[in-house]
Amino acid sequence: xxxxxxxxxxxxxxxxxxxxxxxxxxxxxxxxxxxxxxxxxxxxxxxxxxxxxxxxxxxxxxxxxxxxxxxxxxxxxxxxxxxxxxxxxxxxxxxxxxxxxxxxxxxxxxxxxxxxxxxxxxxxxxxxxxxxxxxxxxxxxxxxxxxxxxxxxxxxxxxxxxxxxxxxxxxxxxxxxxxxxxxxxxxxxxxxxxxxxxxxxxxxxxxxxxxxxxxxxxxxxxxxxxxxxxxxxxxxxxxxxxxxxxxxxxxxxxxxxxxxxxxxxxxxxxxxxx
DNA sequence: ATACCGACCTGTCAGC
DNA sequence: TGCTGACAGGTCGGTA
Numbered sequence: 449x450x451x452x453x454x455x456x457x458x459x460x461x462x463x464x465x466x467x468x469x470x471x472x473x474x475x476x477x478x479x480x481x482x483x484x485x486x487x488x489x490x491x492x493x494x495x496x497x498x499x500x501x502x503x504x505x506x507x508x509x510x511x512x513x514x515x516x517x518x519x520x521x522x523x524x525x526x527x528x529x530x531x532x533x534x535x536x537x538x539x540x541x542x543x544x545x546x547x548x549x550x551x552x553x554x555x556x557x558x559x560x561x562x563x564x565x566x567x568x569x570x571x572x573x574x575x576x577x578x579x580x581x582x583x584x585x586x587x588x589x590x591x592x593x594x595x596x597x598x599x600x601x602x603x604x605x606x607x608x609x610x611x612x613x614x615x616x617x618x619x620x621x622x623x624x625x626x627x628x629x630x631x632x633x634x635x636x637x638x639x640x641x642x643x644x645x646x647x648x649x650x651x652x653x654x655x656x657x658x659x660x661x662x663x664x665x666x667x668x669x670x671x672x673x674x675x676x677x678x679x680x681x682x683x684x685x686x687x688x689x690x691x692x693x694x695x696x697x698x699x700x701x702x703x704x705x706x707x708x709x710x711x712x713x714x715x716x717x718x719x720x721x722x
Numbered sequence: 723a724t725a726c727c728g729a730c731c732t733g734t735c736a737g738c
Numbered sequence: 739t740g741c742t743g744a745c746a747g748g749t750c751g752g753t754a
Contacts, residue, residue: 451747481731507748534748535732550732569731571748605725614749621747670747671734690747711727713745 450532452588452619453662454673454681456504458538461676462511462563463502465540470498470558471513477552482567484575493526493576494555506583506618507531509538526578533571539564540676585618588655596655597648600640607643607651608636609710620655623668623690626715628655630689635721636709661686689715 450458474494476487483490497513504510511528530538539548541562547554553565553574565574586595599616600607610616611625620628629636631654634647643651662668667681670691674680684691688698693706693715702719 454747531748533731534746567731568733569746569748571731573749603724609725612748623747668747673747710725712748 450507450536450667450673451621451624452504452507452659453624453665453683454667454675455507455509455532455619456663457667457675457681458532459502459504459509462509462538462540465676466499466557466561466563467501468499469561471495471555471563472558473556475554475556479552479570481570482552482565482572482574484573490528490553490574490576493578494528497526504619505581506585506587506614507621508581508583510581524578526576527581529573529575529577529581530565531573531575533567533569533573535569535672536565536567536572537674538676539566583618584615585613586616588617588619588659591617591652593649593652596652597645600643600648603640605640606637606709607634607640608712608714610640611655612710612712617655619659622712622714623670623687624655624658624662626690627658627687630716630721631658633721636707636714636716638722689717691715 471494474491476491497515500512500514502509502511509530513526513528514523516523541564543560543562548566550568551564551566555563557563600610603610608625608629611620628651632647632651634643634651662683665681665683666675666679667673668683669680670684689704692704695704697704697717697720700719702717704715705718707714
């Protein structure tokens with residue numbers, strides 16, 4: 449479900465709510481799919497740790513943890529890394545509230561509240577690490593125009609497939625790939641190595657603008673996305689391509705087309721995008 | 723090395 | 739009402 453803007457919104461909300469909290473105990477469910485580290489290692493790493501902060505890296509939520517006594521030596525730093533997949537949620541809840549179906553982890557906090565990971569489709573992943581995590585690819589919000597162009601210049605795959613490839617650029621998913629290509633005026637099926645310098649430059653700007661505007665709007669709520677406070681995002685109201693098949697292009701009135709690229713539903717304007 | 727495609731899961735919705 | 743199939747914001751592994 450969530451792409452960079454949604455994960456950023458969620459991570460910021462979680463940071464506000466749980467930074468500085470200590471995790472007292474952890475319950476891990478028995479479904480193996482969400483666990484990239486063993487249940488025992490996750491529990492061992494989280495229990496007793498203090499949450500220094502919560503941030504986003506690519507589409508991952510990173511909880512920076514510190515174990516051990518507050519000021520003494522012997523402190524170790526770890527990270528709890530959460531990927532929400534398509535349907536994952538990370539909720540901060542009062543302990544007496546109903547535990548939703550498909551809850552796979554509960555971290556009980558010193559304040560009495562609980563951090564709950566809920567994921568019906570189990571495409572999400574939970575992992576702990578003991579060394580720095582930088583994500584699989586480059587950060588779209590900070591990459592230079594030159595480095596951005598380098599990622600794509602020599603590749604033969606459709607540009608949309610490469611925008612979705614997290615080991616190149618991490619954070620862009622299906623919605624923001626379509627929205628970025630629309631703004632850049634580039635067709636999703638164009639082979640990346642046929643894009644001109646100008647088109648790559650436009651795409652670089654488009655990706656950053658789309659992501660920044662979406663973050664400002666709190667992300668896109670297409671079906672059920674809500675942030676850490678249970679608020680829906682508003683960026684779906686500003687989509688120009690995604691989900692608009694058959695509707696008139698907002699620029700030229702041509703009907704938006706829907707095709708499949710890289711196995712994903714793909715929306716574009718046949719007139720504005722070349 | 724690179725690119726495509728099915729598999730992984732559950733929920734929802736359209737169509738019959 | 740209830741069934742079936744398609745589809746969904748993501749990624750991985752096998753195959754060509």
